Amino acid sequence: MKTGFVNIFGRPNAGKSTLLNALMGEKLAIVSPKVQTTRHRIKGILTGDDHQIILSDTPGIIDPKYKLQEKMMLAVKNALEDADLALLLVDINENWDEAHAVFQALSLKVPAVVVINKLDQANATKKEQAISFFGAKDYCREVAGISALKGLQVDGLIQTILKYLPEGEPFFDGDEMTDMPTRFFVAEMIREKIFYLYQDEIPYHTTVIVTEFKEKTTLIKIIAEIIVQRESQKGILLGEGGKMIRQLGTDARKDIEAFLGQKVFLELFVKVRPKWRDNEFMLKEYGYH
Ligand SMILES: Nc1nc2c(ncn2[C@@H]2O[C@H](COP(=O)(O)OP(=O)(O)OP(=O)(O)O)[C@@H](O)[C@H]2O)c(=O)[nH]1
Numbered sequence: 364m365k366t367g368f369v370n371i372f373g374r375p376n377a378g379k380s381t382l383l384n385a386l387m388g389e390k391l392a393i394v395s396p397k398v399q400t401t402r403h404r405i406k407g408i409l410t411g412d413d414h415q416i417i418l419s420d421t422p423g424i425i426d427p428k429y430k431l432q433e434k435m436m437l438a439v440k441n442a443l444e445d446a447d448l449a450l451l452l453v454d455i456n457e458n459w460d461e462a463h464a465v466f467q468a469l470s471l472k473v474p475a476v477v478v479i480n481k482l483d484q485a486n487a488t489k490k491e492q493a494i495s496f497f498g499a500k501d502y503c504r505e506v507a508g509i510s511a512l513k514g515l516q517v518d519g520l521i522q523t524i525l526k527y528l529p530e531g532e533p534f535f536d537g538d539e540m541t542d543m544p545t546r547f548f549v550a551e552m553i554r555e556k557i558f559y560l561y562q563d564e565i566p567y568h569t570t571v572i573v574t575e576f577k578e579k580t581t582l583i584k585i586i587a588e589i590i591v592q593r594e595s596q597k598g599i600l601l602g603e604g605g606k607m608i609r610q611l612g613t614d615a616r617k618d619i620e621a622f623l624g625q626k627v628f629l630e631l632f633v634k635v636r637p638k639w640r641d642n643e644f645m646l647k648e649y650g651y652h
């Protein structure tokens with residue numbers, strides 16, 4: 364049996380979370396058109412007849428400006444340390460030199476496959492150019508081209524991954540899919556909707572924590588707190604007469620119900636916690652270790 368840890372790295376928006384979901388065939392990680400959607404390392408355990416691949420999605424690599432971003436980059440650093448294989452994901456339409464600089468700075472000690480993503484948005488010439496550009500880099504063992512969104516060459520990528528994994532015993536039970544608790548995924552689904560519904564700085568000044576999760580006979584009752592930094596942001600989240608937060612609740616509930624396979628009663632509260640993004644204690648409380 365081939366088993367090992369395969370960690371996905373790349374700049375914000377490269378499509379790392381989309382790729383994790385495509386490889387898993389299941390939506391584990393939230394996705395948005397905005398940068399810095401992912402804040403945690405999220406494991407997906409892919410078990411087949413002859414393999415167990417423990418995948419990790421990680422936050423997009425940036426220069427941290429505040430403590431939350433430092434925590435995000437710590438999640439990246441942790442993932443660097445236990446990989447058997449790194450997937451260096453690049454959006455074919457991003458700046459290749461900048462992506463290369465980021466990959467080089469990782470100083471990887473493990474083999475890396477450069478994965479060129481979003482091939483549905485590029486022509487064959489550009490694809491060939493990207494393959495030769497990254498194929499010549501010294502950290503790159505192999506280049507693969509995919510579209511994570513369209514599921515193009517994702518099965519091929521699994522075969523490529525298996526070449527680099529050692530023989531070994533599985534680390535997890537075959538039916539385990541992730542190491543994160545249900546509450547985490549519920550909070551993430553709410554956070555994803557915030558990325559879609561609200562503009563500008565709102566998603567970046569916000570976090571979500573599930574404070575109650577109770578299984579009743581006919582439904583699951585969930586209470587979640589949305590944390591913002593300023594009173595004005597609370598107003599924006601609520602919207603006129605509470606219109607926006609009602610929309611948020613409806614959108615998030617649908618996803619949560621699909622995820623849990625049960626009816627959900629979802630209640631949202633907005634709390635103002637000034638400067639939570641720079642407060643070590645609060646970051647810990649909100650799950651950023
Ligand atoms: N056209 C196209 N869009 C894609 C593809 N893969 C991802 N996207 C889109 O790119 C955007 C970013 O995707 P994510 O998966 O959130 O990117 P990420 O690398 O996880 O981003 P961060 O978590 O912010 O670092 C989303 O709008 C995706 O739908 C692809 O193969 N083709």
Ligand SMILES: [Mg+2]
Pocket residue numbers: 379380381392393394400401420421422423
């Ligand atoms: Mg992501």
